[in-house]
Amino acid sequence: MGKQKKTRKYATMKRMLSLRDQRLKEKDRLKPKKKEKTDPSALKEREVPQHPSCLFFQYNTQLGPPYHILVDTNFINFSIKAKLDLVQSMMDCLYAKCVPCITDCVLAEIEKLGQKYRVALRIAKDPRFERLPCTHKGTYADDCLVQRVTQHKCYIVATVDRDLKRRIRKIPGVPIMYISNHR
Template sequence: MRQKRAKAYKRLMHAYCVTFGFRQPYQVLLDAAFCESIARSGIDVEKQLETVLQGNCKPMITQCCISELYALGPSGQHVVDMAKNFERRKCNHREAIPGDECLTSVVGTTNPHRYIISTQSEPLRNHLRSNVPAVPVMHVKRGVTVMEPMSEVTKEKKESMETQSLAPPPSSIPAPPPPTASTSTDPTSKSTAPPPKKKPSGPKAPNPLSVKKKKVVAPPPTAGKGKGKESVKRKRDEEVEVTKKKAEEKKDEEDDGEGPLKVNIIGGDGEAGGEAGEGAGGRKKKRRRKRGKTVAGAGAAEEAEGEGSGEDSE
């Protein structure tokens, strides 16, 4: 089967399933002429029906159609053997009637059991197409099983069912309020109720995601908190002043004592630097004086020796 035809059949069966409640396995009723044509072409019936319907199916046949196959005689024995493998559908006819009338009575006017009819009878197909909605019809044409498109009666039934499903139920529609003395029945009379206010049309607020966030201002400190902070600051200042005073006193004691003198190598302008410079300069002068005295004493001794040697030579 061609892909285009297979898609059309699948779409058609989906519409039957959604709207009319068809379900798998599909119940397929076959008549005697359809069984004879299928047997003549040598096609596997169940496989062919599943290919056309795009799903699992259940071939069925009535007792009246089986009796028509028995009437064929020995030449139709292979068709009878094939039909015996199908499921037997009870038609409740005590005496056998023609196959078209039997299938018409089984389907009824609304097809409550959701049968799919496979027949070669043209009058039966016309009757089902024009009078009974929701009945898929199949037949064999040139050795190929074909399913007919949806009939007009079926389309009308489908549209009416869709409109009913979309419309609200009558119980949910509220009843109109009863007329009162204040409401007048005259349509020309003007109502005293004010007209509804229109919403103001103007510039809308900006996008909150594109607006810069406002800075949060910290609240002013309370009286209790301010006093605590000031007391802590005062304590810190007092401690710093005490440490400064102690450091200054230590410096004064070191300058007045006989400890080692600190020389300001960098040459600072402070008082400590000047005092240290003066102490170092005094020491250097004393050393120079001592050296000068020793040099002078050595020179006098040499002169005395020189004079004594001169006298001896004379």
């Protein structure tokens, strides 16, 4: 006598009664659906997202010559590695006055990095940098920057982080500044 082979049944479900089954009581049975006739002359409503008034198609009218640039942590680090003066290279790039802005979250992120990034911390605490206070909880800088840019479209975002650049490209009318080839 050999052992009987049992094959396993995959993706099997317990059989359930349909709500229209005859064996169910009247109170548990599903009521037949009535089709509502739609009036062809009635106005159709649809949900359209509200776009900010500062955008003229993709062109942002709020960006003006004293450019406010939100600086990310890795942008400061890469500028040190590329031996760039941050404010001067921003002005060379845009041919206008630039006001680098740094949020509390970015500053906290640089402080967390420790002694290795003390030069970056000293650059971030430069008096030429405008400090922007954060009211939200947590210190994740990427979320903070994306949130601030979606609320106020008057900023240019300076970052080297690929994920952050990908997130900001989805927001219309927000330019991105980055470092490549030491410029």
